[in-house]
Amino acid sequence: MTTYKSTHPTARKIIVIKLGGSTLEGLNEAFFSNFKKMQEQGYDIIITHGGGPAINNELAKQQVESHTLNGIRVTNESAIGIVASTLIAKVNPKLVYELNKAGISAIGLSGFDQLLLHANYLDKETFGYVGEVVEVNTQLLKTLLSQGIIPVIACIGVTMDGQALNINGDTVASAVALAVEAESLLLVTDVAGIRINDKFQTHATPSAIEKWIDEGHIFGGMIPKVQGAIQVLEAGVPSVQIVNDSLIGTNILSQELSKVE
Ligand SMILES: Nc1ncnc2c1ncn2[C@@H]1O[C@H](COP(=O)(O)OP(=O)(O)O)[C@@H](O)[C@H]1O
Numbered sequence: 001m002t003t004y005k006s007t008h009p010t011a012r013k014i015i016v017i018k019l020g021g022s023t024l025e026g027l028n029e030a031f032f033s034n035f036k037k038m039q040e041q042g043y044d045i046i047i048t049h050g051g052g053p054a055i056n057n058e059l060a061k062q063q064v065e066s067h068t069l070n071g072i073r074v075t076n077e078s079a080i081g082i083v084a085s086t087l088i089a090k091v092n093p094k095l096v097y098e099l100n101k102a103g104i105s106a107i108g109l110s111g112f113d114q115l116l117l118h119a120n121y122l123d124k125e126t127f128g129y130v131g132e133v134v135e136v137n138t139q140l141l142k143t144l145l146s147q148g149i150i151p152v153i154a155c156i157g158v159t160m161d162g163q164a165l166n167i168n169g170d171t172v173a174s175a176v177a178l179a180v181e182a183e184s185l186l187l188v189t190d191v192a193g194i195r196i197n198d199k200f201q202t203h204a205t206p207s208a209i210e211k212w213i214d215e216g217h218i219f220g221g222m223i224p225k226v227q228g229a230i231q232v233l234e235a236g237v238p239s240v241q242i243v244n245d246s247l248i249g250t251n252i253l254s255q256e257l258s259k260v261e
């Protein structure tokens with residue numbers, strides 16, 4: 001079993017919460033009040049977000065083609081500008097506004113801010129302008145957290161020569177959770193966790209997840225979620241959950257729970 005040993009200098013533990021684009025329109029003050037409770041319980045919160053539906057709308061409006069491969073958007077030269085401007089100039093400020101209105105001190109960021117998400121091309125031939133995270137500027141995040149400010153991160157990375165790259169929101173959430181040695185990663189989406197044969201799973205192990213992907217029970221946007229979840233769990237983040245906006249969902253466990261009679 002992997003043991004988790006934090007080298008984080010502050011006593012407060014960090015929860016990384018990823019808000020899926022599928023959920024952003026429906027979030028309300030009741031949901032945001034969960035964040036206040038977490039802060040009162042002594043947790044620092046970092047929010048990352050996607051924006052798949054907003055990006056789809058904008059691409060359609062501008063008649064730019066895009067498709068996904070295993071939940072990752074193949075992003076051509078015309079699409080990257082639209083993806084970046086939708087996430088950074090529309091989705092991110094709207095969410096930051098809602099948070100501040102709900103009394104939560106939040107600041108909007110993308111990978112460009114103090115090289116927050118330094119990225120390289122994932123595989124330019126296959127995916128185009130899609131990134132993988134090379135390094136997260138954890139110092140910037142910790143500085144904001146120490147002031148009681150919640151960083152709200154749009155999933156756009158930047159190369160060393162200033163090219164914006166599209167990174168899946170779940171991948172960014174996992175990279176940030178790993179980098180800050182989070183206590184917990186919450187992936188908030190539009191379903192109550194992983195559903196297999198019409199049954200939502202309360203827990204899932206990496207081996208079961210791999211089987212479900214192979215059998216086609218897990219597909220599309222759920223793939224980067226479970227892959228990120230397994231990666232961070234194996235690297236020592238103690239708790240990873242895929243949940244809906246009532247925070248009901250699947251706990252991803254590093255190994256099978258022993259059966260309770
Ligand atoms: N086994 C599964 N259980 C639940 N949802 C699944 C599963 N496989 C694929 N999905 C799909 O994944 C979607 C969530 O991913 P996505 O649309 O990318 O959401 P988000 O915008 O929150 O990242 C669900 O709405 C569902 O259509």
Ligand SMILES: CC(=O)N[C@@H](CCC(=O)OP(=O)(O)O)C(=O)O
Nearest residue numbers: 020021050051052072073168169
């Ligand atoms: C490379 C890649 O797939 N990027 C995603 C980024 C947005 C995202 O992840 O949005 P959700 O949270 O709604 O899934 C995209 O272009 O849709």
